[in-house]
Amino acid sequence: MMAQPLYAIPGTVSAPPPQAERGDAPDTPAATVAEVLAQTRVEEVLDELDRDLVGLAPVKQRIRDMAALLVIDRLRAHHGLAAASPSLHMSFTGNPGTGKTTVAMRMAQILHRLGYVRKGHLVAVTRDDLVGQYIGHTAPKTREVLKKAMGGVLFIDEAYYLYRPENERDYGQEAIEILLQVMENQRDDLVVILAGYKERMDTFFRSNPGMSSRIAHHLEFPDYSLDELLRIGDQLLAQQHYRFGEGARAAFDAYLTRRLTQPHFANARSVRNALDRVRLRQASRLFGDRERRFTREQLSTIAPEDILASRVFQSVAPSSPAEEHPR
Ligand SMILES: Nc1ncnc2c1ncn2[C@@H]1O[C@H](COP(=O)(O)OP(=O)(O)OP(=O)(O)O)[C@@H](O)[C@H]1O
Ligand SMILES: [Mg+2]
Numbered sequence: 001m002m003a004q005p006l007y008a009i010p011g012t013v014s015a016p017p018p019q020a021e022r023g024d025a026p027d028t029p030a031a032t033v034a035e036v037l038a039q040t041r042v043e044e045v046l047d048e049l050d051r052d053l054v055g056l057a058p059v060k061q062r063i064r065d066m067a068a069l070l071v072i073d074r075l076r077a078h079h080g081l082a083a084a085s086p087s088l089h090m091s092f093t094g095n096p097g098t099g100k101t102t103v104a105m106r107m108a109q110i111l112h113r114l115g116y117v118r119k120g121h122l123v124a125v126t127r128d129d130l131v132g133q134y135i136g137h138t139a140p141k142t143r144e145v146l147k148k149a150m151g152g153v154l155f156i157d158e159a160y161y162l163y164r165p166e167n168e169r170d171y172g173q174e175a176i177e178i179l180l181q182v183m184e185n186q187r188d189d190l191v192v193i194l195a196g197y198k199e200r201m202d203t204f205f206r207s208n209p210g211m212s213s214r215i216a217h218h219l220e221f222p223d224y225s226l227d228e229l230l231r232i233g234d235q236l237l238a239q240q241h242y243r244f245g246e247g248a249r250a251a252f253d254a255y256l257t258r259r260l261t262q263p264h265f266a267n268a269r270s271v272r273n274a275l276d277r278v279r280l281r282q283a284s285r286l287f288g289d290r291e292r293r294f295t296r297e298q299l300s301t302i303a304p305e306d307i308l309a310s311r312v313f314q315s316v317a318p319s320s321p322a323e324e325h326p327r
Contacts (some may be wrong), residue, residue, distance in 0.1 A: 094221025
């Protein structure tokens with residue numbers, strides 16, 4: 001068993017920083033929900049979340065609920081109704097490409113605007129950023145990461161890799177113990193989000209009750225439906241000033257229908273990757289036409305053939321089934 005030192009993070013204090021440094025908190029305290037919303041501009045972020053992200057209704061609702069808790073917490077504080085600062089550590093579970101990192105960044109903004117963290121940045125890490133290879137390397141590595149994340153959100157992707165029960169002397173345990181201390185003692189200035197696959201996270205929590213008891217909010221990210229994936233595709237194209245030409249959206253629908261059933265399908269990430277390759281094909285199609293003066297329209301239109309040339313449409317199985325990005 002490791003000793004239980006209180007891990008102080010250099011350059012930080014465990015007491016909350018003065019109110020003036022936090023979010024947009026003004027001098028006169030807000031007295032109504034509307035005033036808190038107006039002063040903190042948190043509703044903007046919530047509305048953006050609704051607008052920019054396709055689907056994810058249960059996730060959006062949970063975030064609204066958490067925002068409500070924090071707004072009421074502020075009103076309570078103005079009435080002197082002291083309570084421990086709410087525990088905001090979270091787990092985000094779901095398959096790859098379901099929006100976990102994207103939502104975590106929005107969450108950091110919300111927490112910042114409501115004054116729960118000083119800076120509102122997101123530091124995303126995996127096991128390798130926290131755990132060293134040799135004895136004595138883990139604690140400094142973990143502390144360095146925590147120092148960077150202080151005042152914001154520490155996002156630990158595939159958090160369950162921190163715990164390797166098959167290896168008795170695994171240094172991951174040391175990182176977990178440091179995290180547990182900081183999650184408890186500095187929770188007014190650091191929010192930890194553990195992300196990964198649902199089943200593995202459940203197993204991890206069962207074996208690490210200390211971690212489980214510090215995570216108050218579990219958000220599940222469902223896989224997107226075909227319709228949602230198509231809408232994500234529309235949005236990604238529009239953001240980059242492209243659009244589907246005649247018949248191209250139907251071709252992309254057919255593409256996704258096939259791609260969905262293949263190995264390594266990663267939801268919105270696969271849509272993004274597929275569209276990157278579609279843009280390449282559109283470019284090489286136009287590239288061949290050396291003398292033509294392209295119109296704005298031609299330069300921004302995706303044709304069905306740009307999609308149908310994908311390997312996903314070949315009837316033979318891909319030569320390498322493990323390949324992550326079938327062309
Ligand atoms: N609901 C959505 N609406 C629009 N775009 C989305 C949505 N969800 C994800 N995306 C886009 O898909 C990509 C992958 O999302 P993100 O990185 O947040 O997923 P993730 O769950 O963190 O994936 P991974 O587990 O692979 O890290 C990003 O480019 C993001 O902008
Ligand atoms: Mg991610």
